[in-house]
Amino acid sequence: MSEDSTAFLAIYIITFLIGFPNAVLAFCLCIRKILRRPIPIDIFVLNLSLSDLFFLTFLPLKMKEAADDMIWKMPDALCRFSVLMFFAPLYSSSLFLTAISAERYVCVAFPVKYKSPKRIIYTTLICVCIWVLVVVTSVFPYTAAYSDSDGVDNTTNINNLVAEPQRCYSNFTAKQLKALLPARLGIVVMFFLLPLPICCFCYISLICNLIKCPLFKRQRKLRVIGLVAGTLLVFAICFAxxxxxxxxxxxxxxxxxxxxxxxxxxxxxxCFDPIIYFCISKDMRRVIKICAKALRTYIPI
Incomplete structure (x- = not known):
């Protein structure tokens, strides 16, 4: 196995081991809280954790691909399906992180409006719109990547997504690139260039409000800093x-x-989304502290 494949496999395994249990925990805690008393932030976190679960559930397919030295030995249909399940959650994550930043800003800057009884309806509609937008947007690069090449192509004789039958989503014909590249540029605008400034504005404003207001406790301010740091890490390392x-x-x-x-x-x-869960959810922090205490009991340091 090549060094690149080994690196991919290591990253996939680390991401799965860290991300999956935290996403499941966040999802279950959010479900319990929403059934008891729904609030906007829990609905957004629920959808973010659901996005992570979609991604992580099908990540073992990518592990198998990396273990096979990036050679796709599984059915072609799985390749096509894994493409959707790999990229769509990335798009939805950026929008849900943006929604969380806007929600936190509104909560502090406009506390009276935040308590409106209609906020749950608005939040639910926003989540539905995000999922619809992600699904619709994902269709364009997916269709372009799988489009057949009619006529003679001067660069390659490949006529489908798997350029060499054993490769998945790695080589494309000139005709496919002609349709795929503009679709990718649209994705950049929709899921990165627009969400990032919104996140920056909301969190900068939020931090300024917290600094001006002495009523907020130090622990809450630290959680906000952690929330900002976690979000910026995702955008800087994963999305940029x-x-x-x-x-x-x-x-x-x-x-x-x-x-x-x-x-x-x-x-x-x-891997970074659990930072968001930890900073937002009190129940998440409590469960993690209990688990950490149990580990110290059985594994003395």
């Missing part, structure tokens, strides 16, 4: 390189070789 590869590919009219590295980094998204 991945979207940069889309921009570079559109400018150079090619599928960049280094794009595979950005895909590996984007996987870490599910």
């Amino acid at each position: 390189p991945y979207n940069a590869s889309h921009i570079a590919g559109f400018v150079k009219k090619e599928n960049p070789d280094w794009r595979m590295t950005t895909l590996m980094l984007s996987t870490l998204n599910a």
